[in-house]
Amino acid sequence: MDKARFCHLTVDSVKKEAYVWHEADWKFSDEWHTHQMGQLIFVEKGLQYLHTAERTYLLPSQHCAWIPPGLAHRTSSPINPVYLRCIFLNKTSDSPFFKELNIFHTPKVLREMILFTEQWSRLEEEEPVEQDFIKALVGILPLTFNTSIPLVLPVPRDPRIARIVDYLTACVDKGGAVMNELKIPEVAATFNLSARTMERLFKQDIGITVAGYLKLYKMIKAVELLSISGENVKSVSMKVGYDSVSTFSNTFQQVLGLRPQEMMAP
Template sequence: MERSRFCHLTVDSVEKEAYVWHEADWKFSDEWHSHHMGQLIFVEKGVQYLHTPDRTYLLPTHHCAWIPPGLLHKTSAPVSPVYLRCIFLSKTADHQFFKELNIFHTPRVLREMILFTEQWSRLEEEDSLEFDFLKALIGILPLTFDTSLPLVLPVPRNPRIASMIDYLTENVANDIKIPDVAANFNLSARTMERLFKQDIGITLAGYIKLYKIIKAVELLSVSGENVKSVAIKVGYDSVSTFSNTFFNVLGVRPQEMIVA
């Protein structure tokens, strides 16, 4: 049985204040869990989804996530392998950054510090150099963090809305028309919009746009495709429209997300 599948069990048994775990082929499961430590994740290769009871977050290649201690979550990945570099921390600074789940660009200084910690991966004994280095990393984190990327989708509570979202995701490559979606579920567009926003807090059009951008980030992170092919796969006929929408949502152009 793969040890990495049960990282929460292993980590919670470690008595150190900080624990490093780098895994070149992370094994995911659908188990809900939490850690008594906060978790910094850097995706070296691949792409990961983080699920909480009411949100789904995308963590792209070469980006970081901070998961605060005690937060119930599970993880998944659309393709494998996924190379994760994780640092678990039981003591952090009294800063708002450490109290929320954040997905963010990885500044170069932070990336190099994370890569440097590979020498301590799965080391369960105390090491003074590791302790001092990770203490410095804790201080660096809030200083290098700029803003959390809005790569997050609300999770529906209403099964009927969940069915609508399944329909939307299955038709992501199409130019989705709201009246057509409503007709598919025997609803008026106005009623469907009201039910949708009531359940997940955003409009149907807003959800469609956000889902298309998140799916595009996933494809750009793992497929090696160009911007044009990804634009088509998420339902955009115009590359410029796709690029502008992408920029308006994330603040970067899609070509900046392509992994070499």
């Protein structure tokens, strides 16, 4: 692998308290990695998935993620190009915000501050004005954070459940009749299980029911589609299996606390 194309894999070699990297066509790597530095990500355009050993997070357009230091992860995206604006931080604060991976709305003041850091992108030399500005940004982050958006899927540990999840998500991704004809007893029979046994194994492994997982995956798939320019709420609701736009919108708000229109690509 050409490490030069994946600077986020070697960013700890930069000897600064903060390192800014803005990239209009981010090159994703399937390699699991960690940073000694924490990472703030703002998605200017497109979307990305953040994968940890236990969960998969969707980071949509115009939203931020905070990845704490030392957390093993990898990244991916189903679309390109993806414009990411990243700030790697060696020093933060004792705020609980910096201890957990969070996906969150980008307040206007934070967005403007992140955009302002573009002038220091990939600068490896110390710059006093940059360092002072980043310190102010670090102080603002916990103050502007309200709540984490639940765009997260649990990762199965049981190989049997992993195969079922792959089957269910493939049906949703295909859409149309394949998805609309999904019946839990028939899915269970496909894997030589009873519906009751499949439900029990599902809850034991990932903590939610099959129907609950399907609903959550459909909503995350909807956010992914809404992040693509040219899509609208009606077209997305149909693609994830909802004939009624109002039912889709109400379910979306129930699961994510937002209306679909709030997640549409600008």
